[in-house]
Amino acid sequence: MELSFSSKDIEFRDEVRNFLANEYPKNVKEKIENGDPLTKEDIVDWHKSLSAKGWMGFNWPVEYGGTGWSPAQIYIFQNELGLAGCPPLIPFGVSMVGPVIYTFGNQEQKDRFLPDILNFDTWWCQGYSEPGSGSDLASLKTKAELVNENGKDYYIINGSKTWTTLAQNADWIFCLVRTDSSGKKQEGISFLLIDMKSPGIEVKPIITIDGDHEVNSVFFTDVKVPAENLIGEEGKGWTYAKFLLAHERFGIAGVGASKRQLERLKEISKDLGDDDLIAKVSQLEIDIMALEFTELRLLSALEGGGNPGAESSILKIKGTEIQQRLTELFVEAAGEFAIPYGGPDGYGSNVKPNGPEYTNDALSKYLNMRKVTIYGGSNEIQKNIISKFVLGV
């Protein structure tokens, strides 16, 4: 057993640090440091800087243009991004649809979609949730009907998706659609790639309680999708969706980013000299330490060839609880000065309230973070999973 990383890993970590110190787009960095909102272009610039470095496929095998990094390297990479305060990676291409395509897609699909993901030339979004199917994803109703027109097969899509993150920026959407309503509900689901420019698609913003436009409803009315956009077999979509869930597990704990926030909170609480807040921050530091070493334990098991199963639901549950808790303590630190609200876009003028700088976005972050215990399988669902698959009850 040893805590320290190998010299090879340390070299790698320094390389990442060096990149983040020097090549990470300056304008994005500055905005982040000032707490200013990012534009779509900023986000694209940031991802393209990773593409340029060859690091976009940080979790992909070499044969598909990925880095082929070890789990430890992936961990280090994600951790350093968080510690440096980088914007979160948009996961829909590189962490979600990409691995599904290179695992279950055909050669044509791989050639067509993977390079654009690695270059961040295509912005993907995820079409899973529907108004009637949240935690019970398999009950989805969006219908895909196979038709033949002029000798070519198409799916005609009707239905709607909701909570679609950044659909307003997206070029493509990967969807779970119902191709069969007759049997078990999981068995009639297929995995389909849809061009967002297709006629019949309408994107409507959903404004969240922080005042942000991050999520959307996406409506499909007789949208015609070439059958060649089907991934794998018809009716196997549920299998691919579950594969994807397993794939996105790492990094979900967000330890690096949380540690960065924690350091700031430690300074603030000591400056305020508030013993109660100091004790709460200390407890949170212990919680983060425990989470970090839980992730490292799972990582070690993975490196040793083990297969951490539903245990990794802990990472989702505790990781999101900690992310929320951090924002709560910033609000507590801010006191009354949290109340004047600029929202995600700031105060819309140069005049800011007179409170300390950290009070300005304390509440917009708090409100934004309420979603993390709900999405990606709510924490209640995660506990059901642990109950069933770990405890066996």
Next chain:
Amino acid sequence: MELSFSSKDIEFRDEVRNFLANEYPKNVKEKIENGDPLTKEDIVDWHKSLSAKGWMGFNWPVEYGGTGWSPAQIYIFQNELGLAGCPPLIPFGVSMVGPVIYTFGNQEQKDRFLPDILNFDTWWCQGYSEPGSGSDLASLKTKAELVNENGKDYYIINGSKTWTTLAQNADWIFCLVRTDSSGKKQEGISFLLIDMKSPGIEVKPIITIDGDHEVNSVFFTDVKVPAENLIGEEGKGWTYAKFLLAHERFGIAGVGASKRQLERLKEISKDLGDDDLIAKVSQLEIDIMALEFTELRLLSALEGGGNPGAESSILKIKGTEIQQRLTELFVEAAGEFAIPYGGPDGYGSNVKPNGPEYTNDALSKYLNMRKVTIYGGSNEIQKNIISKFVLGV
């Protein structure tokens, strides 16, 4: 609205205080103050002092020898007992079987049993729980078979009861028994009074984790009980049991006793100068205040002719949580000095560990109090009740 009690109520309160200051048996009082264990005789003396004063039937109507007090007076009486640190009243006679007998019993039963309860000449215990039926009380199996012998009807009892509090002291036990196994499980239950000296009854102690012998198993082997000991109708026992539960609701919050403990904790935490403990004690003081006013609100509704329903489950849930929390904070205050354990009977010698006096019984009280969230319908069951009857889900 007014907080102060009426002058009549204050007069009454002073009368109770005066009694507790002067007539409450001195030897019992001293033992309580020194944290020494009470004998059976001490407990009987204490109750008999109430009987002598005419207060044993504090919650009974005048016609059965009770005080006929208003809900406010009952509240004041129980509160003062708690504040003065009196031993808890043994509820099985006066608060449980007594009201069942005077409400559902026949004249002969009333004449036979009620006076002894009010004089504390009979020590009653409760035969409800069985090894297989805890929260699911209605599934009880102890069988009562009606037989006729020499022209007289008897029930022959076979089965066992468990968690029977102070059965080792009891003269009589009131039991729920199964007289019919054919229909709905609630419908075959009858309410029977059984003399503990009957042949075929065996009492075996259950030692609890605090080392105390407070509860027992009671085994019935062909115990012969005269049919005249049946209360009300055969098969109606479940109805009487539910009536009894409603009747014991008040006082269950234990506010008076908790306030007394709280005052001690406030002194201790300030002496220790431990800010964390002080904050925890302050929070608990607020919790107790909230509980007290919840009880008073229900009391006001009752006095106003209202009928507080399942809401009063709050009193059980929060009252027991507070009782436990108090003992937890004593343990926290005691630190390492909590560890040397005298158990409920003390250290068995004159030598005590060198810690402050309050450390001596901190852990035995903590351990003893673990039961309160389990018995009398566990707190989980109470939440089910609120969910169903208050929230309607």
Next chain:
Amino acid sequence: MNLNFSDEQNLLREQIQKFCNSDYDFYDRENFINTESGFDPEKWKLFADQGWLAMPFSSESGGFDFGPIELSILFEEFGKFLVLEPYLSNVVLSGYILDNSSFDKKNEYIEKLISGEEQISLAYMEQNRNYDFKNITCLLEGTDSLSLNGTKNLVLNGSNADNYLVTVNHNDVTTIVVINKDTEGLSINNFKTVDDRRISQLNFENVSINTDQIVSTGDEAEQLLKDAINYGTLCVSAEAVGSMESCYLKTVEYTKSREQFGQPISNFQVLQHKMVDMFIETELCKSLLYKSMIDMHENNDSKYRSVSALKSQVGISGKKVGEDAVQLHGGMGVSEEMSIGHYLKRFISIDSQFGNSHFHLKKFNNS
């Protein structure tokens, strides 16, 4: 001892409930959030016409002599519907100070306040967290001609006020002066609050003040501030209790209608117990509210301590109830178009006002 409301009090509650039920539709409310004032001037007019703005004023000032119990009823009902109108800043805070001051021109301000003609905000906060109205840095200097310099932060409803009651330091004596919004040397920055109210900061640069603008000084001024803030703290706590009740009721309703896995999610025991916890938190806070409002009504010594207990608990419980309500609403909970997230925002805002939960726990312990 009697914890039942009087018939008159019950009638008042019914009256407010009736108004909120018929006139306070959530989607209607949404429209006023984005107007400049942030509330509905017609409703404010209605409040005046109904006499609600006169409620706590003494009869000499043209009021109804209503006290903390009636105000608690009003705010509890307001809380259920997230009422936006600036009752707190005008009637409770400024109104209390004016009504109880020895200021000789107070009636002219009170009259316009009661009639809804003019608004007036209390400016007492400066730079510190959990600000407690002392240690004032706004300096009122000079003897014959007085001049004011300094900054006041977080003035509730500041953008709608015609006048401000401003706490100043005059020769180390706490002094309250009344200042018109159009006074030379006063510049104002307005912000929206997280819960869609308005809040301002006032900058005073050599603002000249006449002695007839002095509302109160010294011990009187400090006592007025202490009591006005205690009153305001009671009212927002009562509001929070009302909001908590709405939250658990709306959550019960939502979970009954939301189906997942072939059944209403209210069937899941974990959600049931969470809702029970929300209910219990609400009831316990309500009990503390009863204690506080009666303590204030009876003017008991314990009134500050009771209010601190209440505010501390409401801070914790409101946040918990609001967060659980959002969680149980799932995605809908974080959607701006549902009311549930707005309750959460109000809870956070209330916890942050007049000293947060831990501040009041300490105050409770030290008093």
Next chain:
Amino acid sequence: MNLNFSDEQNLLREQIQKFCNSDYDFYDRENFINTESGFDPEKWKLFADQGWLAMPFSSESGGFDFGPIELSILFEEFGKFLVLEPYLSNVVLSGYILDNSSFDKKNEYIEKLISGEEQISLAYMEQNRNYDFKNITCLLEGTDSLSLNGTKNLVLNGSNADNYLVTVNHNDVTTIVVINKDTEGLSINNFKTVDDRRISQLNFENVSINTDQIVSTGDEAEQLLKDAINYGTLCVSAEAVGSMESCYLKTVEYTKSREQFGQPISNFQVLQHKMVDMFIETELCKSLLYKSMIDMHENNDSKYRSVSALKSQVGISGKKVGEDAVQLHGGMGVSEEMSIGHYLKRFISIDSQFGNSHFHLKKFNNS
């Protein structure tokens, strides 16, 4: 980076597991609780024969040079079965001090300890809560003939010890002396602990001490105490982690077998989620244990801080897991004849030892 145990370490764990599984039946254990010593002397002999008592000693002292990782494994497994034998007081606390001291007669004590022939307890606690081994009031006076007066409290396994390592104040220098139990002027009061161990207080009245009884003084003595206590804190925390694991597993097993309302109570979602919480608490504590034991193994500067984080968390989590386990066992949970309540008692005892949860949270923050 590697958080996997070595083959040798896994083998050690298997060996201990095998022993506990076959020789540590709970009802058997109950018999030893009420003997005078409170443990099974034959098992102690077995520990010696297996070489377990020699584990952490240096090879020069006849040990195996095992470190914090191996001790954590041992204690984690002991925790699963609530092992009573006095390993902590003898091997961990006294053993560490002797082995790492410059005491010239240390080998004679270590040999008898390793062979199981004699026992030795550390007496460092006096009157204060969360005692931190400094501010010693036991006075060792004189220059040629030394005399000791004072009291030591809460000496673990004191009634079984043949000798005591006693911390004393000698001319304001922290000093550790070894004292035989039969020394004149030493009187001993023995108590049972809540978790069925033995604990003593030692009263010294003009006990004469020879200079050859001095084990260590000054900086060395303080460092030894600091490290021995840190070691002990690690070990009881590891033990708590093992106990937590047993608790949630036993609770899962119990709820599956206990039927109420016509079904196993493990079907109730509220109980399921409580058990999931118990599992999560256990895993998180285990992660902190990994961090601590490796920090100590690598002798990193952060080792005291990591152990404080661990101990603080284990105090909270152990209590929570233990209390929930009892609650979910219902009446059986509070019954002395079931093992589950004994786990709770051990958690409370561990939280109270070496500084409780909040003490270590503060220590963590200040270091």
